[in-house]
Each structure stands twice: as C-alpha cells, then as structure tokens.
Amino acid sequence: MKYGFLVLLCCVACTQIPDCSLDPNADVFFVSFSDDEVNSFTFTSITNDLITTDYAPDSAILAIALPLTETSAVITYRFETDTLEYSLTVGYRSQLNIYGDDCPASVQFLDVEVINYANFDTAFVTNPILTSRIEENIEVLF
Amino acid sequence: MKFFFSTIFLLCAATSLWGQAPDSIPEDPYPWRPSFVRLGYDMAPAGQTIFSPNYFGQGLSAEIDFNTLFLVTEAGYMDRKYPASNYSSNGYFFRVGVDANMIKYDQSKNVITFGVRYAGATFQQQLMTEASDDFGQREIAVTQTGVQARWFEAGLGLKVRIWKELFAGYDFTLRFGANIDDEGEILPFFVPGYGQAYTQGSDPRGLVLGFKYSLYWTLRIRDKPVPIRKVKPPKVYDSPLEEQNQNISPSNFGTRN
Numbered sequence: 042m043k044y045g046f047l048v049l050l051c052c053v054a055c056t057q058i059p060d061c062s063l064d065p066n067a068d069v070f071f072v073s074f075s076d077d078e079v080n081s082f083t084f085t086s087i088t089n090d091l092i093t094t095d096y097a098p099d100s101a102i103l104a105i106a107l108p109l110t111e112t113s114a115v116i117t118y119r120f121e122t123d124t125l126e127y128s129l130t131v132g133y134r135s136q137l138n139i140y141g142d143d144c145p146a147s148v149q150f151l152d153v154e155v156i157n158y159a160n161f162d163t164a165f166v167t168n169p170i171l172t173s174r175i176e177e178n179i180e181v182l183f
Numbered sequence: 184m185k186f187f188f189s190t191i192f193l194l195c196a197a198t199s200l201w202g203q204a205p206d207s208i209p210e211d212p213y214p215w216r217p218s219f220v221r222l223g224y225d226m227a228p229a230g231q232t233i234f235s236p237n238y239f240g241q242g243l244s245a246e247i248d249f250n251t252l253f254l255v256t257e258a259g260y261m262d263r264k265y266p267a268s269n270y271s272s273n274g275y276f277f278r279v280g281v282d283a284n285m286i287k288y289d290q291s292k293n294v295i296t297f298g299v300r301y302a303g304a305t306f307q308q309q310l311m312t313e314a315s316d317d318f319g320q321r322e323i324a325v326t327q328t329g330v331q332a333r334w335f336e337a338g339l340g341l342k343v344r345i346w347k348e349l350f351a352g353y354d355f356t357l358r359f360g361a362n363i364d365d366e367g368e369i370l371p372f373f374v375p376g377y378g379q380a381y382t383q384g385s386d387p388r389g390l391v392l393g394f395k396y397s398l399y400w401t402l403r404i405r406d407k408p409v410p411i412r413k414v415k416p417p418k419v420y421d422s423p424l425e426e427q428n429q430n431i432s433p434s435n436f437g438t439r440n
Contacts, residue, residue: 059382059383063383064384065384066384068316091318092317092318092319094317108316108317108318110316110318111314111323112318112321135368136367136368136369136370137310137312137323137325137368137369137370138369138370138372138381138384138385139265139268139270139370139372139384140383140384141382141383142265142267142379143267144267144268145267145268145312146268146269146270146310146312146323147384148314148323149370149384149385
C-alpha cells in the first residue's frame with residue numbers, strides 16, 4: 042500500500058504542468074539583411090499589402106521583426122529606401138494550438154516560404170517556423 | 184466359476200477406471216471453439232463524466248475466446264472541453280486486438296492478460312479565441328470535422344469474478360505510434376480514446392498511459408472445462424538409501440578452505 046502511494050506521488054511529481062507564459066508561438070518573422078559592403082541598412086518605409094502601418098525604424102538596421110496574420114496565407118512587404126523599392130512576398134500556414142490544459146489558444150505560423158522578391162539579390166528561408174526562440178527566419182542579400 | 188472370476192476381473196478394472204475419474208477433467212475436444220462472449224462497460228469515463236463538468240465519455244467492449252486467446256473489440260464516445268482555451272473535441276473511437284490469457288488453469292476463470300490493440304478515432308474539434316494585433320481585433324472561430332487518428336496499444340489486464348458471471352477488471356495500456364491528422368486549422372489537442380496528443384503546444388507525446396476499470400458480464404455459449412495443471416508425479420524410490428543418493432548433488436558439497 043505504501044509503495045503504491047509512493048508510485049502515485051512520483052507520477053504526480055513527474056507530471057509537467059506547463060507555464061502558459063512559456064508558449065513559444067510568435068506572430069512575427071525575423072528578416073536579416075546582409076551585403077558585402079554595408080553593415081546596416083536604412084529604410085524610409087516598410088509596409089505590407091494588408092494594413093497601412095509603417096514598420097520602418099528611425100535608425101539603420103541589420104534585421105527586423107515583421108508581423109504575420111492568420112487571416113491571410115500570403116503577405117507582401119515593401120521596403121523603400123531613398124533610391125529604390127524592394128519587395129518580399131512570403132507564404133505561410135497558420136494553425137491554432139494549445140500549450141497546456143489551462144492555457145489560452147495561440148496561433149502558430151509554420152511552413153514559411155519565400156514566394157517572390159524584387160530588387161534583392163536573393164532571399165531564402167533559414168527557419169520555416171516562427172517561435173520566440175528563433176532569431177532569423179528569412180535572410181535577404183542585397 | 185469361470186464366469187465368476189471374469190465378473191470379478193471386470194468389476195476390478197471398472198473400479199480402477201472410476202477411481203481415476205475425479206483426478207482428471209476430460210480435455211476440451213474443441214479448444215478453439217468459442218465458449219463465451221464477454222460484454223464490458225468502462226466505468227472510468229463514466230465516473231469522470233459524473234465528477235467533471237467538462238468531460239463526457241462512454242466505453243463498451245466485447246470479447247470472444249479462442250482457446251487462451253480473446254478477440255477484443257472496444258468502442259466509445261468522448262467529449263472533452265477546455266474552458267481556458269474555449270477548445271472542445273468530441274468523437275468516436277474504436278480498438279481491435281487480441282488478449283492472451285496467462286492463467287488458463289484458474290478454476291474461477293479469472294484472467295490476467297497481455298494484449299495488443301490497433302485503435303482509431305474520428306472526431307471534430309472546435310475552438311474560439313480572440314486576437315488583437317496590428318491587423319485588428321477579431322474573433323477566431325474554427326470548427327474542424329472528420330479529423331482522423333490511428334495508434335497502437337499494448338498492455339496488461341486483470342479480470343476477476345465477483346458474482347456469478349459478473350467480472351470486474353483493470354487494464355493498464357501504453358499507447359504509441361500515433362498517426363494524427365495534424366494538417367488542419369487546429370492542432371488536435373485531445374483525441375477521443377487516446378488522450379492528450381501534444382504537449383507544450385506542438386510536441387507530440389510519444390507514449391500515453393491509458394487506464395480502464397470495467398465491469399463485464401459473461402454470456403456462456405458452451406461449458407468449457409478448465410484444464411488442470413499437469414503435475415509431475417513424485418518419484419518412488421525402492422529404498423531410503425537410493426533416495427539419499429539422488430539428493431546428493433555437487434552443489435550440496437561445502438567448500439573446503
């Protein structure tokens with residue numbers, strides 16, 4: 042009987058109770074920019090085709106986090122500089138999942154792919170899943 | 184006179200045969216012919232249904248014997264709600280497999296079994312949540328029907344006679360090798376008959392522990408004798424000296440230091 046209680050205690054102790062704040066799902070993808078000569082890049086405007094929000098920071102950047110939405114499976118971001126307009130079209134899949142019994146549902150973005158790009162030398166996916174632990178999803182070369 | 188001795192001889196022979204009868208039960212000439220159908224009702228989900236407002240479950244089983252093997256089918260329905268995420272999953276499941284009885288000599292016809300199952304579920308999921316970000320505030324409501332899952336089970340079971348043909352039993356199973364349809368808009372969190380499918384969001388659970396407590400009623404098709412374990416008769420020695428010599432073995436000798 043006492044051994045049964047010990048086994049039960051171990052089972053309860055070993056049961057993982059997830060902390061909802063550790064849910065790794067993220068709704069932004071990280072784009073990093075690189076070039077042989079320039080160390081950082083300045084954009085006058087960064088917008089997408091779904092909303093009018095401008096995501097261009099005031100300072101020069103090497104990477105930026107840009108949001109995705111589950112209301113669409115494709116999004117196109119336009120990057121404007123003083124001289125040229127670049128674009129990057131990204132496709133993805135969204136899925137609702139639950140981190141734990143007592144956690145709210147969250148959206149996971151996965152299967153990220155570069156569908157199209159303009160004026161960049163190249164753009165490719167380095168990690169197709171968006172999580173808060175990943176610092177780069179797409180790398181863009183000028 | 185001659186007739187008298189013949190009669191005595193026949194009587195003695197018959198008596199010797201009758202004398203052996205209580206020690207042995209005639210072997211079943213058709214061991215693979217089914218002798219019963221056992222119907223079961225899983226009390227575990229029924230109990231959970233009573234005590235949890237977010238759970239409803241029912242499970243039935245039927246099994247038929249073929250010698251010491253039981254062909255088992257199980258089916259049930261489960262509906263599970265998670266209020267924190269406004270998620271619900273409900274649907275039907277089945278299990279088909281074989282149990283092997285490991286105590287075929289038990290005269291009460293209690294059984295301890297090792298069994299394997301192939302199982303599946305068809306269910307629907309619903310999820311409602313709210314999102315608020317740069318793209319606006321909105322309500323997300325998704326219903327996904329016809330979601331499929333398949334898996335395997337292996338486990339140990341015990342059934343004990345408690346009254347006439349009424350049996351009670353436990354089953355502990357390990358569920359593994361799950362193949363769950365995860366391409367839909369909702370990643371299945373709860374699969375009826377299987378349990379929680381993913382942990383920490385999207386990590387598949389490799390092994391899921393299952394438990395059943397069931398009541399069974401056995402319908403006898405025919406009377407099948409329970410075999411008696413054949414015990415090796417003790418060897419008879421002609422003299423005590425011979426018996427003593429037989430008991431001496433090298434392991435009985437002590438080590439001399």
